[in-house]
Amino acid sequence: MDSGSFQLPADVVEIVDLAKRIVQKELMPLEPEFLPHPGHAFGIKETTNLRTVFGSDVVEHLMKISRDTGLWYLMVPEQYGGTGLSMLAQVAILEQFNYTAVPFPFANVANILYQCEGDQVDRFLKPIIEGEMTTCFAQTEPNAGSDPGGMMQTRAVKDGGDWVLNGTKMWISGAAESDMIMVQAVTDPEKRQRGGITMFLVMRDNPGMHIEEPGIKTWLGPHASQYIVNFQDCRVPARDVLGEVGNGFRLGQRWLTIHDRLLRGPFALGKMQRSLDMSIEWAKQRVTFGKPLAERQAIQWQLVDMYIDLEALRALTYQMAARADAGEDIRAEAGMVKLTSMVWGARTVDKAIQIHGAMGEALELPLTLFYRYLRHGQIGGGANEIQRMQIARKLLRG
Numbered sequence: 001m002d003s004g005s006f007q008l009p010a011d012v013v014e015i016v017d018l019a020k021r022i023v024q025k026e027l028m029p030l031e032p033e034f035l036p037h038p039g040h041a042f043g044i045k046e047t048t049n050l051r052t053v054f055g056s057d058v059v060e061h062l063m064k065i066s067r068d069t070g071l072w073y074l075m076v077p078e079q080y081g082g083t084g085l086s087m088l089a090q091v092a093i094l095e096q097f098n099y100t101a102v103p104f105p106f107a108n109v110a111n112i113l114y115q116c117e118g119d120q121v122d123r124f125l126k127p128i129i130e131g132e133m134t135t136c137f138a139q140t141e142p143n144a145g146s147d148p149g150g151m152m153q154t155r156a157v158k159d160g161g162d163w164v165l166n167g168t169k170m171w172i173s174g175a176a177e178s179d180m181i182m183v184q185a186v187t188d189p190e191k192r193q194r195g196g197i198t199m200f201l202v203m204r205d206n207p208g209m210h211i212e213e214p215g216i217k218t219w220l221g222p223h224a225s226q227y228i229v230n231f232q233d234c235r236v237p238a239r240d241v242l243g244e245v246g247n248g249f250r251l252g253q254r255w256l257t258i259h260d261r262l263l264r265g266p267f268a269l270g271k272m273q274r275s276l277d278m279s280i281e282w283a284k285q286r287v288t289f290g291k292p293l294a295e296r297q298a299i300q301w302q303l304v305d306m307y308i309d310l311e312a313l314r315a316l317t318y319q320m321a322a323r324a325d326a327g328e329d330i331r332a333e334a335g336m337v338k339l340t341s342m343v344w345g346a347r348t349v350d351k352a353i354q355i356h357g358a359m360g361e362a363l364e365l366p367l368t369l370f371y372r373y374l375r376h377g378q379i380g381g382g383a384n385e386i387q388r389m390q391i392a393r394k395l396l397r398g
């Protein structure tokens with residue numbers, strides 16, 4: 001990993017090296033079993049994903065490494081026992097773990113949950129940090145994807161000490177595997193995204209919430225992990241509102257800025273580095289018409305283009321992480337990271353598949369899985385067009 005002009009402190013470089021060693025020694029050897037397994041899924045917690053494929057001995061071993069090294073708390077704020085590492089450091093470390101398709105277990109807590117107050121801290125936040133409870137985020141609906149503020153239909157109405165939710169959410173990753181779902185609902189139809197949408201923490205066993213199983217099958221994995229979730233007179237106690245009533249849309253946007261936009265950078269970088277490394281190795285040893293592929297200019301130029309995308313994305317991602325650390329409002333810039341990481345990432349992996357020929361399509365290599373994840377990222381969590389709209393808004397505002 002070359003951090004370019006970003007001089008990472010020595011202690012962070014040490015953690016980056018540790019991450020690299022864990023990937024090489026612990027995770028890469030598991031890939032041949034993980035990749036063709038029918039159980040792995042996209043968009044669910046790392047630990048849940050690991051448990052569907054491997055025995056508890058493997059999962060416990062990885063959890064122990066994560067906890068013993070402190071990596072488990074990588075993304076957790078210091079006040080809850082976390083490392084207190086900067087975004088830049090987190091990005092550099094996460095890049096390493098994305099070199100392989102095998103997930104590493106982290107306390108992957110949606111940052112909005114740090115808004116938990118009072119007994120919510122013990123009932124939700126702490127168990128989620130410790131991995132004793134899992135959660136997911138429900139914003140999208142059958143008719144509300146790119147424009148959730150304008151089109152959301154799920155309604156919450158106050159009734160005594162409860163809110164009563166009615167409506168349908170769709171495409172909710174990991175709903176069936178979650179103990180609690182963070183649900184956005186309209187509480188003031190006049191205000192909508194400007195103070196009229198609220199975030200509710202709904203327990204999985206709430207009798208008014210029904211998750212349609214087996215879920216929606218996509219090309220992202222053999223195991224369906226996106227679900228339709230119905231709310232029918234679903235009573236949620238007022239104390240299970242996250243943050244303030246009416247502030248749920250803003251909370252969701254704040255989460256998306258870091259988790260679903262900026263952190264797509266390292267998600268893509270690891271995969272791009274791996275694709276380039278694999279392609280160089282393959283091109284050197286695969287011989288056609290009497291010469292290794294690496295000696296053909298057509299192949300060399302593809303490698304060069306992959307390298308340019310990788311270095312450009314790394315520079316952009318690290319810069320935006322450093323600007324987030326400096327307290328800048330990077331909402332539009334995080335959108336740039338999401339857009340470029342997914343577009344440049346997918347085209348980089350596409351080149352790797354082409355260079356590998358038929359082997360590029362084999363499920364025993366991670367390339368097609370990487371490609372599907374990166375191509376999906378051009379839709380999920382705010383499609384390319386929506387990122388462009390938000391960047392344009394910033395450009396034209398002043």
Ligand SMILES: Cc1cc2nc3c(=O)[nH]c(=O)nc-3n(C[C@H](O)[C@H](O)[C@H](O)COP(=O)(O)OP(=O)(O)OC[C@H]3O[C@@H](n4cnc5c(N)ncnc54)[C@H](O)[C@@H]3O)c2cc1C
Pocket residue numbers: 043136137138139140144145146147170171172173174218220226376379380381382383384385386
């Ligand atoms: C695998 C997967 C996992 C997901 N996980 C979750 C989850 O966990 N939680 C959750 O809430 N949602 C989730 N989603 C939903 C996802 O965030 C939405 O699908 C996404 O935001 C796009 O919404 P849409 O599909 O309704 O597209 P639409 O809004 O119907 O848009 C269709 C196309 O038109 C483009 N478009 C829309 N408006 C404009 C415009 N004004 N100008 C130009 N182009 C425009 C869009 O960019 C898109 O390309 C998931 C989706 C998938 C596929």
